[in-house]
Amino acid sequence: MSDETNDAPAADMEDGAAEVPADTAAADAPVTVEDLVATLEAVTAERDQHLADLQRVSAEFQNFRKQTEKRNSDFAAQAGSRVAEALLPVLDACDAAAQQGVEGVEPIAGQLRGELERAGLQVIAEVDAPFDPNLHEAAMSEPGDDGQDGPIVAQVLRTGYAWNGRVLRAAMVKVKG
Numbered sequence: 001m002s003d004e005t006n007d008a009p010a011a012d013m014e015d016g017a018a019e020v021p022a023d024t025a026a027a028d029a030p031v032t033v034e035d036l037v038a039t040l041e042a043v044t045a046e047r048d049q050h051l052a053d054l055q056r057v058s059a060e061f062q063n064f065r066k067q068t069e070k071r072n073s074d075f076a077a078q079a080g081s082r083v084a085e086a087l088l089p090v091l092d093a094c095d096a097a098a099q100q101g102v103e104g105v106e107p108i109a110g111q112l113r114g115e116l117e118r119a120g121l122q123v124i125a126e127v128d129a130p131f132d133p134n135l136h137e138a139a140m141s142e143p144g145d146d147g148q149d150g151p152i153v154a155q156v157l158r159t160g161y162a163w164n165g166r167v168l169r170a171a172m173v174k175v176k177g
Contacts, residue, residue, distance in 0.1 A: 077163075077164060080163065081163040081166065084121050084168060085168050087116065088161060091113060091116075092158070094109030094112070120163050121162070122161065122163070122165075123159060126153060126156075127156060128154075129152065130151070131150065134167065135162075135171060136175075137170040137172045139172045139173065140157070140174040141175045141176070142154060142174065142175070151176065152176050152177055153171075153173045153174070153176075154174045154175060155173065156172075156174075158171065158172035159171060160172070
């Protein structure tokens with residue numbers, strides 16, 4: 001009997017078919033090329049979706065950063081504009097004092113005006129410049145010369161100011177023409 005039991009497994013092995021439990025047979029089943037291609041396509045699609053999501057989020061963040069920088073720069077410009085606008089009466093008072101002959105006012109007014117101009121203040125006070133209703137406020141007028149193209153500024157009655165291209169106060173002028 002012992003010979004038979006030893007011979008039986010040898011006979012099975014010679015046939016090439018060893019008995020395997022049913023649950024491990026499915027796990028050890030050969031993987032087909034179609035299964036690998038399907039898995040690869042699924043993983044590639046998932047990767048592409050993640051890449052698209054990353055690109056979209058990156059673009060949104062870039063837009064958010066640009067909007068925030070623009071908002072901050074606009075806020076800083078508005079703050080500077082408000083300070084400059086608050087100092088306009090001081091400049092007017094200095095100009096009036098200088099016209100009245102008060103000594104010592106001109107250097108202070110010049111220094112204040114110089115610092116504000118470096119920060120973005122522009123003076124609107126050009127005589128013989130074409131009249132522009134966006135920059136000038138006509139307080140008086142006089143007849144023009146023959147052959148004059150259009151109204152021009154004959155005299156500046158009150159200096160106007162702009163801050164980085166935005167008019168803070170229009171120049172009050174006498175218009176000729």
